[in-house]
Amino acid sequence: MKKALITGITGQDGSYLAELLLEKGYEVHGLKRRASQFNTARIDHLYADPHTVGNRLFLHYGDLTDSSNLTRIVQQIQPDEVYNLGAQSHVAVSFESPEYTADVDALGTLRLLEAIRLLGLQNTTRFYQASTSELYGLVQETPQRETTPFYPRSPYGVAKLYAYWITVNYRESYGMYACNGVLFNHESPRRGETFVTRKITRGLANVFLGLDSCLYMGNLDALRDWGHAIDYVRMQWLMLQQEQARDYVIATGVQFSVRDFIERTAAELGMQLEWRGSGVDEVAFWLNPSDAAREASGQGSGPLPVVRIDPRYFRPAEVQTLLGDPSKARRELGWVPETSFEQMVSEMVAHDLQAAQRSALLVRHGYQIPSPQEH
Ligand code: NDP
Ligand code: GDR
Numbered sequence: 001m002k003k004a005l006i007t008g009i010t011g012q013d014g015s016y017l018a019e020l021l022l023e024k025g026y027e028v029h030g031l032k033r034r035a036s037q038f039n040t041a042r043i044d045h046l047y048a049d050p051h052t053v054g055n056r057l058f059l060h061y062g063d064l065t066d067s068s069n070l071t072r073i074v075q076q077i078q079p080d081e082v083y084n085l086g087a088q089s090h091v092a093v094s095f096e097s098p099e100y101t102a103d104v105d106a107l108g109t110l111r112l113l114e115a116i117r118l119l120g121l122q123n124t125t126r127f128y129q130a131s132t133s134e135l136y137g138l139v140q141e142t143p144q145r146e147t148t149p150f151y152p153r154s155p156y157g158v159a160k161l162y163a164y165w166i167t168v169n170y171r172e173s174y175g176m177y178a179c180n181g182v183l184f185n186h187e188s189p190r191r192g193e194t195f196v197t198r199k200i201t202r203g204l205a206n207v208f209l210g211l212d213s214c215l216y217m218g219n220l221d222a223l224r225d226w227g228h229a230i231d232y233v234r235m236q237w238l239m240l241q242q243e244q245a246r247d248y249v250i251a252t253g254v255q256f257s258v259r260d261f262i263e264r265t266a267a268e269l270g271m272q273l274e275w276r277g278s279g280v281d282e283v284a285f286w287l288n289p290s291d292a293a294r295e296a297s298g299q300g301s302g303p304l305p306v307v308r309i310d311p312r313y314f315r316p317a318e319v320q321t322l323l324g325d326p327s328k329a330r331r332e333l334g335w336v337p338e339t340s341f342e343q344m345v346s347e348m349v350a351h352d353l354q355a356a357q358r359s360a361l362l363v364r365h366g367y368q369i370p371s372p373q374e375h
Contacts, residue, residue: 064108218313251324
């Protein structure tokens with residue numbers, strides 16, 4: 001039975017990858033951070049009591065900032081494959097915590113590679129690094145492919161640049177099977193609530209049911225190549241099954257703006273939007289508000305303003321446009337994304353609408369629901 005170690009198993013990708021590897025018969029080990037509240041919601045459905053016979057999922061307390069902890073865990077597991085998905089993964093947050101982001105995202109990768117090397121596992125343990133389209137930042141070529149020069153635009157992007165190159169360096173220096181998946185944005189109902197897609201599907205579902213009155217957004221003109229996380233974790237596994245370790249761009253090759261994402265979400269909910277104004281004064285009005293929203297707004301008639309700009313969400317340096325060229329992955333690995341943009345938005349909206357309906361029920365029965373967090 002193959003053994004895999006996943007850092008970041010409690011995150012979006014980690015949870016889908018754990019599912020995939022368990023389905024494939026792996027013994028799966030995951031690194032989990034100690035937190036004051038449970039943080040395993042995305043993998044609870046996979047978790048069985050460790051004493052259960054046949055259980056193949058094991059969690060270990062640890063952190064990418066802690067070398068001795070990583071070394072001990074790698075030594076104990078002796079994994080065939082390591083997937084380094086753990087990261088401070090929020091670009092905007094990286095401007096607020098640049099040093100921590102570098103420690104986790106850049107040095108964390110080094111610590112893990114060093115653990116493998118120092119334990120003498122460099123010829124047996126394969127290593128996947130979660131690299132990112134944020135490396136392209138201020139794009140030097142469109143679409144972006146494996147040979148496009150990097151120009152990161154955030155502390156997150158810069159930290160991931162180090163992680164990318166240290167992975168290449170360990171491959172070249174020690175002959176390790178170590179590779180980078182340069183993944184473009186990928187989303188799902190399990191996406192963190194503060195990333196733009198989930199903020200929109202969750203936010204508009206709440207507005208639709210009158211739980212919230214307005215969604216405050218940053219740069220609506222940013223362009224992204226959005227795929228579905230399930231398609232992308234399949235590729236992470238495929239990359240470790242080849243004869244030779246190589247780096248690949250993983251993307252759909254199709255681009256939409258944040259504004260497009262809002263419109264597609266609204267259409268899924270049956271909300272007719274009309275944009276008025278421009279720049280920071282741009283507002284989306286809802287022309288056919290639901291009874292619940294109308295009642296919550298206290299406004300008798302007329303369109304409701306439901307999306308506004310808050311410059312707080314602008315970034316000190318923005319990545320304005322990203323569009324990937326996944327031809328190498330298609331050609332060499334036979335990988336093609338299976339979920340369309342429309343299917344992905346539809347799935348996310350259905351999920352968040354259901355969650356909003358549950359909240360609305362609680363509110364109707366006099367319970368308070370937690371107010372939305374900062375995003
Ligand atoms: P998430 O933010 O959903 O998950 C990040 C994971 O990393 C969580 O399990 C988190 O734990 C863990 N983590 C955070 N800090 C540490 C730390 N100090 N030590 C150990 N673990 C830590 O990210 P995604 O699943 O979306 O992304 C997975 C990886 O892929 C990340 O490295 C991300 O940067 C990269 N990536 C993501 C893309 C995307 O579009 N989703 C695109 C390209 C790259 P906890 O649950 O406790 O917070
Ligand atoms: P990104 O994802 O920065 O591309 O990083 P995010 O969804 O946060 O932003 C995408 C674009 O939307 C714009 N935007 C907003 N973003 C957020 N979060 N909140 C807002 O209110 C908002 N309004 C507009 C952003 O400015 C940006 O241009 C993600 C992460 O998963 C990284 O870990 C990963 O490496 C990259 O994708 C590929």
